[in-house]
Amino acid sequence: xxxxxxxxxxxxxxxxxxxxxxxxxxxxxxxxxxxxxxxxxxxxxxxxxxxxxxxxxxxxxxxxxxxxxxxxxxxxxxxxxxxxxxxxxxxxxxxxxxxxxxxxxxxxxxxxxxxxxxxxxxxxxxxxxxxxxxxxxxxxxxxxxxxxxxxxxxxxxxxxxxxxxxxxxxxxxxxxxxxxxxxxxxxxxxxxxxxxxxxxxxxxxxxxxxxxxxxxxxxxxxxxxxxxxxxxxxxxxxxxxxxxxxxxxxxxxxxxxxxxxxxxxxxxxxxxxxxxxxxxxxxxxxxxxxxxxxxxxxxxxxxxxxxxxxxxxxxxxxxxxxxxxxxxxxxxxxxxxxxxxxxxxxxxxxxxxxxxxxxxxxxxxxxxxxxxxxxxxxxxxxxxxxxxxxxxxxxxxxxxx
Amino acid sequence: xxxxxxxxxxxxxxxxxxxxxxxxxxxxxxxxxxxxxxxxxxxxxxxxxxxxxxxxxxxxxxxxxxxxxxxxxxxxxxxxxxxxxxxxxxxxxxxxxxxxxxxxxxxxxxxxxxxxxxxxxxxxxxxxxxxxxxxxxxxxxxxxxxxxxxxxxxxxxxxxxxxxxxxxxxxxxxxxxxxxxxxxxxxxxxxxxxxxxxxxxxxxxxxxxxxxxxxxxxxxxxxxxxxxxxxxxxxxxxxxxxxxxxxxxxxxxxxxxxxxxxxxxxxxxxxxxxxxxxxxxxxxxxxxxxxxxxxxxxxxxxxxxxxxxxxxxxxxxxxxxxxxxxxxxxxxxxxxxxxxxxxxxxxxxxxxxxxxxxxxxxxxxxxxxxxxxxxxxxxxxxxxxxxxxxxxxxxxxxxxx
Numbered sequence: 001x002x003x004x005x006x007x008x009x010x011x012x013x014x015x016x017x018x019x020x021x022x023x024x025x026x027x028x029x030x031x032x033x034x035x036x037x038x039x040x041x042x043x044x045x046x047x048x049x050x051x052x053x054x055x056x057x058x059x060x061x062x063x064x065x066x067x068x069x070x071x072x073x074x075x076x077x078x079x080x081x082x083x084x085x086x087x088x089x090x091x092x093x094x095x096x097x098x099x100x101x102x103x104x105x106x107x108x109x110x111x112x113x114x115x116x117x118x119x120x121x122x123x124x125x126x127x128x129x130x131x132x133x134x135x136x137x138x139x140x141x142x143x144x145x146x147x148x149x150x151x152x153x154x155x156x157x158x159x160x161x162x163x164x165x166x167x168x169x170x171x172x173x174x175x176x177x178x179x180x181x182x183x184x185x186x187x188x189x190x191x192x193x194x195x196x197x198x199x200x201x202x203x204x205x206x207x208x209x210x211x212x213x214x215x216x217x218x219x220x221x222x223x224x225x226x227x228x229x230x231x232x233x234x235x236x237x238x239x240x241x242x243x244x245x246x247x248x249x250x251x252x253x254x255x256x257x258x259x260x261x262x263x264x265x266x267x268x269x270x271x272x273x274x275x276x277x278x279x280x281x282x283x284x285x286x287x288x289x290x291x292x293x294x295x296x297x298x299x300x301x302x303x304x305x306x307x308x309x310x311x312x313x314x315x316x317x318x319x320x321x322x323x324x325x326x327x328x329x330x331x332x333x334x335x336x337x338x339x340x341x342x343x344x345x346x347x348x349x350x351x352x353x354x355x356x357x358x359x360x361x362x363x364x365x366x367x368x369x370x371x372x373x374x375x376x377x378x379x380x381x382x383x384x385x386x387x388x389x390x391x392x393x394x395x396x397x398x399x400x401x
Numbered sequence: 402x403x404x405x406x407x408x409x410x411x412x413x414x415x416x417x418x419x420x421x422x423x424x425x426x427x428x429x430x431x432x433x434x435x436x437x438x439x440x441x442x443x444x445x446x447x448x449x450x451x452x453x454x455x456x457x458x459x460x461x462x463x464x465x466x467x468x469x470x471x472x473x474x475x476x477x478x479x480x481x482x483x484x485x486x487x488x489x490x491x492x493x494x495x496x497x498x499x500x501x502x503x504x505x506x507x508x509x510x511x512x513x514x515x516x517x518x519x520x521x522x523x524x525x526x527x528x529x530x531x532x533x534x535x536x537x538x539x540x541x542x543x544x545x546x547x548x549x550x551x552x553x554x555x556x557x558x559x560x561x562x563x564x565x566x567x568x569x570x571x572x573x574x575x576x577x578x579x580x581x582x583x584x585x586x587x588x589x590x591x592x593x594x595x596x597x598x599x600x601x602x603x604x605x606x607x608x609x610x611x612x613x614x615x616x617x618x619x620x621x622x623x624x625x626x627x628x629x630x631x632x633x634x635x636x637x638x639x640x641x642x643x644x645x646x647x648x649x650x651x652x653x654x655x656x657x658x659x660x661x662x663x664x665x666x667x668x669x670x671x672x673x674x675x676x677x678x679x680x681x682x683x684x685x686x687x688x689x690x691x692x693x694x695x696x697x698x699x700x701x702x703x704x705x706x707x708x709x710x711x712x713x714x715x716x717x718x719x720x721x722x723x724x725x726x727x728x729x730x731x732x733x734x735x736x737x738x739x740x741x742x743x744x745x746x747x748x749x750x751x752x753x754x755x756x757x758x759x760x761x762x763x764x765x766x767x768x769x770x771x772x773x774x775x776x777x778x779x780x781x782x783x784x785x786x787x788x789x790x791x792x793x794x795x796x797x798x799x800x801x802x
Binding site: 005380 | 435463466474488490743745746748749770771774775780
């Protein structure tokens with residue numbers, strides 16, 4: 001079920017304000033049997049105060065058992081079915097470094113590699129060439145021109161870069177040129193369908209010219225392209241929800257994901273406190289605010305239970321500043337769980353709290369994994385969270401008479 | 402997922418009896434933070450007694466956040482996916498006044514309007530002409546004849562009426578003739594697809610003749626048609642469940658909805674007590690009984706918390722009379738929530754109770770919003786309630802070997 005099938009028709013407008021505070025990777029696990037999770041361990045007087053007047057539940061990012069990346073994790077929270085809408089690898093990489101893909105653009109991830117005298121791959125990652133060396137090389141590749149197309153090359157890290165092709169008639173269904181092996185030459189770019197034929201031709205021309213340009217390099221004298229992907233065609237927040245939406249994030253990836261659904265990127269906050277200042281400063285200009293907090297995920301990925309607890313406490317501390325703005329609907333959630341115990345994204349339902357004057361409080365007095373599993377929102381697919389947000393904001397008309 | 406995909410093949414027959422007691426708009430909200438809902442406030446010794454031996458859960462009418470009208474609300478309870486099966490506005494209006502639409506019929510909602518000398522709409526609602534004046538006018542429109550078609554005109558209220566077209570080759574995909582503005586003439590009926598071409602032509606002929614007939618009227622000298630809709634094509638209870646089903650309702654709308662899925666309308670009860678008498682009198686003749694109680698919704702719509710509480714207590718009082726008949730499966734639910742706090746239908750899960758000798762009781766001792774949110778049925782889409790009913794009645798075979 002695509003929620004937009006109904007929200008597109010049913011949404012109405014009013015003066016309500018919706019705030020979605022996303023603590024990346026919020027959900028966790030106990031480190032030992034019988035223990036508490038990171039969220040349950042944290043001192044969280046303000047989240048618990050919200051729990052008392054709100055309703056909680058477990059948000060299932062995709063479906064039970066599926067651990068999502070940042071792309072599907074956020075698409076779900078934004079109400080876009082993460083199985084229906086895919087952001088291809090190249091497009092996600094471009095988005096993640098802050099490149100503004102336009103409709104029709106095709107992005108691919110690039111790897112510098114080492115070719116031997118016969119043109120066969122000797123090292124698929126060019127000896128993990130350091131960023132200081134690979135960056136200038138990526139910039140030099142901007143000199144490769146193909147008439148009729150704009151081509152953007154952006155450094156990433158070590159042997160990696162991104163290339164974006166812009167021009168008429170391009171499509172992303174093109175096979176990787178990385179053979180995933182050494183001792184063989186890079187593959188030609190081959191189109192999987194007729195619509196991608198032009199893209200494959202342009203890629204092969206570009207690869208040939210770029211490889212010629214790299215000929216004098218010792219380590220990075222070749223390259224491969226992977227994960228060709230067009231900019232995903234996502235309907236906008238304005239179209240499917242009637243919401244003027246703002247993204248207040250620190251990292252390019254989350255700004256990029258928000259931009260793909262038509263949010264404005266506001267402010268230049270570098271800290272959570274500055275993000276809340278940005279929220280207050282833009283309060284009158286938007287209906288919906290997506291605030292992204294990264295560090296609950298990164299500490300979880302590091303397996304640093306105590307650091308994740310501290311980050312949750314940092315999040316808890318800013319809650320009163322959000323509440324003071326009197327949002328009609330305040331949601332605290334995450335795009336997925338990142339248990340320190342697993343040091344990775346996981347499939348576990350994400351503790352999610354929703355507060356509004358008509359949310360039907362569920363009587364819980366604390367906020368955590370266990371309470372949310374038994375909360376009034378039950379366990380629900382993340383893609384329905386936006387529908388719940390709109391309903392609680394009085395922004396959805398009745399379905400059918 | 403369409404539950405009928407499996408029930409159609411798996412249903413079996415036995416002597417079991419299923420009773421579905423629908424308290425319209427049953428779910429509610431507290432009026433103040435920390436308070437109880439209408440159901441939680443009501444004295445409900447009999448419902449609580451059922452809770453002790455039954456299993457409860459939260460029924461989600463459509464999907465999270467979607468508040469349904471009576472049409473999709475009841476289709477869900479009847480096990481028909483309310484997103485897949487739509488009852489168009491005209492068909493619902495005809496159903497609501499008790500008109501028996503036949504397959505192939507197309508219904509539209511009519512408005513009397515006031516036209517100026519130039520034929521432009523001066524008042525879209527004919528000055529909200531009183532029913533005593535508009536009713537006879539609607540009856541007069543029955544004099545308009547179009548060869549090859551039967552046309553039914555039924556008064557509704559004030560400026561509103563219903564017209565139903567019957568004849569070969571009609572289809573409901575026709576644009577409204579109401580321009581939603583004054584100072585412009587009514588629009589012509591225009592078909593959205595080839596299959597509806599004939600319907601548009603017949604409608605335009607009918608409108609021209611009807612307008613001529615109204616020419617002498619001061620206020621209602623014109624009309625517009627909206628919400629053209631064919632009778633929805635719903636498979637019957639007999640086909641998808643193997644159930645001989647009876648509807649015991651007071652209001653035409655609910656009888657009409659039940660008729661659309663092939664239920665027999667039994668009795669002429671005007672009160673809940675008479676409905677239970679009708680149930681007892683027809684006990685041996687049917688497998689399934691849908692009992693509809695309206696007043697939990699209407700009191701909620703009025704925002705009258707106390708009156709809704711009283712209506713729930715009225716419902717509670719008849720429960721022993723149903724139990725005395727020893728139904729194999731007894732379900733108490735609602736088609737949606739109608740919190741007095743919101744004075745409207747809402748999206749909140751509906752407290753739902755199921756009792757059978759194999760229901761797996763969940764240990765709750767009371768019945769309400771909070772217990773049902775944590776009940777043994779979890780939170781589930783309403784469309785699965787009939788499958789649960791059949792299973793508890795021993796009427797579903799095993800799926801696969």
